[in-house]
Every structure is written in structure tokens, then in C-alpha cells.
Amino acid sequence: MAKYLLLKHYRGAPEAVNNVPMDQWAPEELSAHIQYMNDFADRLEHSGEYVDSQALAPDGVWVRSAGEGRPPVTDGPFAETKDLVAGWMIIDVDTYDRAVELAGELSAAPGAGGRAIHEWLELRPFLTDAPASTD
Numbered sequence: 001m002a003k004y005l006l007l008k009h010y011r012g013a014p015e016a017v018n019n020v021p022m023d024q025w026a027p028e029e030l031s032a033h034i035q036y037m038n039d040f041a042d043r044l045e046h047s048g049e050y051v052d053s054q055a056l057a058p059d060g061v062w063v064r065s066a067g068e069g070r071p072p073v074t075d076g077p078f079a080e081t082k083d084l085v086a087g088w089m090i091i092d093v094d095t096y097d098r099a100v101e102l103a104g105e106l107s108a109a110p111g112a113g114g115r116a117i118h119e120w121l122e123l124r125p126f127l128t129d130a131p132a133s134t135d
Contacts, residue, residue, distance in 0.1 A: 001092045001093065001094060002092070002093060002094075002095075002096070002099070002125060002126070002128070003051060003090055003091070003092045003125070003126040004090070004091050004092075004093065004099040004103075004123055004124065004125050004126065005088055005089075005090055005122075005123070005124045005125075005126065006088060006089040006090075006091065006102070006103050006106055006121050006122070006123060007085065007088050007121060007122035007123075007124065008085070008086040008087045008088065008119070008121060009085060009086060009119075009120070009121075009122065014120045016111075016117050016118055016119035016120065017116070017117065017118035017119075018111045018112055018113070018115045018116060018117045018118060019117075020111060020112035020113075022111075024112065025111065025112050026112075029110070029111065029112055029113070029114065032110045032114060033109050033110055033111060033117075036109045036110055037053070037055075037106075037109060040105065040106055040109075041053055041089065044091060044102070048092070049091050049092055049093050049098075049102070050089075050090075050091060050092075051090035051091060051092050052089070052090045053087065053088060053089035053090065054087055054088060055086065055087040056085055056086060056087050056088075089106065096125075099123055099125075100123065103121045103123045106121060107119050107120070107121050
């Protein structure tokens with residue numbers, strides 16, 4: 001089994017087919033989307049392929065160390081993940097092809113008007129071994 005991260009983006013990915021921003025969805029459209037996501041996760045939990053998932057709030061801040069004895073520094077001149085990352089799901093599957101299949105299915109969650117979003121999801125394998133040194 002191999003673990004993969006399915007990463008949902010607010011922006012930064014190619015445009016979805018049904019590209020209506022969530023803040024413009026009717027309450028029942030949002031409920032249907034969340035139900036689809038929950039049903040998908042439940043099905044994967046029963047098959048043993050689900051690890052975890054979370055939707056992310058739009059709030060967030062960059063933090064870095066300012067040096068020993070100094071308070072952390074927040075924010076910076078970077079694209080903020082709160083503007084980019086909407087949520088994630090971790091799956092544990094037998095093959096890369098299965099991971100692609102599940103990502104495609106998750107991409108079809110309903111959105112505005114009850115139509116599938118067909119959003120682009122980033123699929124990233126977990127690093128299982130440390131990278132080889134080139135020294």
C-alpha cells in the first residue's frame with residue numbers, strides 16, 4: 001500500500017469545468033457537496049483506503065523563527081496557502097492507478113447547480129524513503 005495526498009485548491013490549479021466560487025453556492029449546493037465528500041470518505045474507510053481528510057478554513061498565517069530568544073515572525077512576501085489550499089484527503093491504496101482513479105472520482109463532487117465541479121486535484125505520493133544523496 002502507498003499513501004497519497006489529494007490536495008484541493010482554491011486557486012493555483014487549472015480552472016475547473018464548473019468554476020463557480022463556493023461563496024456563491026446556494027446552501028443546498030454546499031450541503032450536497034459536503035455530503036458527497038463524506039460519502040466518498042465513508043466508502044474508502046470501508047474498503048481500507050481512507051486515512052484522513054480535512055477541509056481548511058480560509059484563515060491562516062505564515063510563521064517562521066526569528067532566531068533564538070525572539071518571537072516568531074508572521075506573514076511574508078509569499079502566496080498564502082489560505083488562499084490556495086481548500087482541503088486535503090489522504091488515501092492508502094495498492095497502486096498509483098487506483099490513486100488516480102479515486103482522485104478523478106473526487107474531482108466530480110457536485111458544485112453550483114448540482115453539476116459536477118470537475119476540479120483539478122493535486123495528487124502527491126508520500127515520501128517513503130529519504131532522497132539519495134548526490135554528494
